[in-house]
Amino acid sequence: MRHIPYGWLDQVGDGGTVLVTLGGWMGAYGLVKLTVTGRGHATGRFLPGTTSFMIARSHGRPPRPPLLLLPGQTTTTKIPAVLLDDWTGRWVAQLAAPSAERLGGGDIQVLSDVATGSLAYFGADEKGQTQVTQRGAVPLWDRVTDALAEWKTAGAPHQSGSGITITPDAQTVWIGSEDGPSWRLPV
Incomplete structure (x- = not known):
């Protein structure tokens, strides 16, 4: 998945666990273990290792137009x-x-x-x-x-030194802690 579907959090409910591979089109991915903390809210950490599941068809890369390396x-x-x-x-x-x-x-x-x-x-x-x-x-x-x-x-930590916080407004991956460097997932 490129992001966590909010419907999953509602289906699991407070205190439940979601285990999912988050990935993207550069070929990097990570297995994250989330705990649902309320409606539209969850938090979790990335696990060590390279375990993965197949990317969901709806999150796959769209067709690529012809690639032209034009000047810039x-x-x-x-x-x-x-x-x-x-x-x-x-x-x-x-x-x-x-x-x-x-x-x-x-x-x-x-x-x-x-x-x-x-x-x-x-x-x-x-x-x-x-x-x-x-x-x-x-x-x-x-x-x-x-x-x-x-x-x-931040010390170039391994991916397992990172986590994710999900709110109804954003899904944010961070390094170290929630106040560390962070990036929003495309929801």
């Missing part, structure tokens, strides 16, 4: 794309850009936002520095690097 704004990035190969790094990136799909690996990667058509893609300049080109309405790599910087400042 190119800059040198201090955070290499290879950090997206790290399990928790990719998961944090996915939280920052929840409608983006990740293609490739290592230094050759593309982030494609299927909702807005925005792109970020990587290459090396003549000095071997990683260059990122961004185009579209959403500066994908800027959002991702900001999130990765927050994660690193």
Whole structure:
């Protein structure tokens, strides 16, 4: 699931438990154990390991239009794309850009936002520095690097050091504690 359906919380009721894989289109996911704390409210922590269930069909990626790596704004990035190969790094990136799909690996990667058509893609300049080109309405790599910087400042904890708080207004994933770095899920 990309988010928790509120109907599930109502069906389970106060004090009940929901165990679900939260994932996204960058291929990162985490198993979270939630406790329902009221109507439309729940809280829980991500569990260690890589247990997963198949993504719900209704939460799958929509069809991808043809991918064209057209020119855009190119800059040198201090955070290499290879950090997206790290399990928790990719998961944090996915939280920052929840409608983006990740293609490739290592230094050759593309982030494609299927909702807005925005792109970020990587290459090396003549000095071997990683260059990122961004185009579209959403500066994908800027959002991702900001999130990765927050994660690193928090000590770069494993995903199991994170949790989620659900209210009727938002579903928020956080690092460390509810007042730590956080991102809203696409509900």
